[in-house]
Amino acid sequence: MLPHDTIQALARELRQARGTRTPLRHFSARHPGMTIEDGYAIQRAWVALELAAGRTIKGRKIGLTSRAMQLSSQITEPDYAPLMDDMFFAAGGDIPIERFIAPRVEVELAFILNRDLKGPGITVCDVLRATDYVVPAIEIIDARIEQFDRESGRPRKVFDTISDFAANAGIVMGGRPVRPDAVDLRWVGAMLHKNGVIEETGLAAGVLGHxxxxxxxxADKIAPYDECLKAGDVVLAGSFTRPTPAAAGDSFHVDYGPLGSVAFRFV
Incomplete structure (x- = not known):
């Protein structure tokens, strides 16, 4: 485990990188013995800094849910991070590109909970019973730690990604909310249009089968820390498309079929 002072210092670097839009070199290269637990410790320290600055947590995101992404990251399970209140953007509007360093967009479903979910032993049925509604969502991911090292070109490791809020930077929700038992969520599909061209398509079953x-x-993963998913939380369940790069002027429209659509533009 990295020393406490090192964890705190790296968390401060991340917060500054987000504010100045200046990407950092890989933490895993600077600290070769870094572990997944170190990554989460840095993430928690960064969250504490945000809370101290007046931010609030509105939910959680789950990442690396597809088998392909897990293999590429050399892990066997997803990762997670908080959704802070300043990460939420309205659908149908303009989003300032200066809020990000290297934004990319992913297609997801968001679960809005109406009761607490505290592990261990949580099942899919427990989740569905605790969900008020499910709504289409787009996650904006970013890289406060470089995705690829500026000199070697090596990809960052999962420890870096976890430290970096699991790459989370924004969320846009829209479309038609549905009760979790109103549709077979596995078969929810979406087409992601960028500037009028379909860039990605996918089914929600790509997220761990359901x-x-x-x-x-x-819910089970955070239980050992005496944490739970809370009533009112927004939980991003994981992307079922590959990340699509974005730049100023790009317009995105994601068609979820019967569940409506979500659209916005980077300016």
Missing amino acids: PATGVAWL
């Missing part, structure tokens, strides 16, 4: 599976996993 998007509620990740929510159950997360």
Whole structure:
């Protein structure tokens, strides 16, 4: 485990990088013995800094839910991070590109809970019973730690990604909310249009076979820290498309079929 002072210092670096839009070199290269637990410790220290500055937590995100992404990251389970209140953007509007360093967008479903979910032993059925509604969502991911090292070109390791809020930077919700038992969530599909061109398509079953599976996993994962998913939380269940790069002027429209659509533009 990294020393406490090192963890605190790295958390401060991340917060400054987000504010100045200046990406950092890989923590895992600077600290070769870094572990997944170190990554989460840095993430928690960064959250504490945000809370001290007046931010609030509105939910959680789950990442690396597809088998392909897990293999590429050399892990066997997803990762997670908080959704802070300043990460939420309205659908149908303009989003300032200067809020991000290297934004990319992913297609997801968001679960809005109406009761607490505290592990261990949470099942998919428990998640569905605790969900008020499910709504289409787009996650904006970013890289406060470089995705690829500026000199070697090596990809960052999962420890870096976890430290970096699991790459989370923004969320846009819209479309038509549905009760979790109103549709077979596995078969919810979406087409992601960038500037009028379909860039990605996918089915929600790509998220661990069922998007509620990740929510159950997360409730169990945070239980040892005496944490739980709370009533009112927004839980992003994981992307079922590959990340799509974005730049100023890009317009995104994601069509979820019967569940409506979500759209916005980077300016």
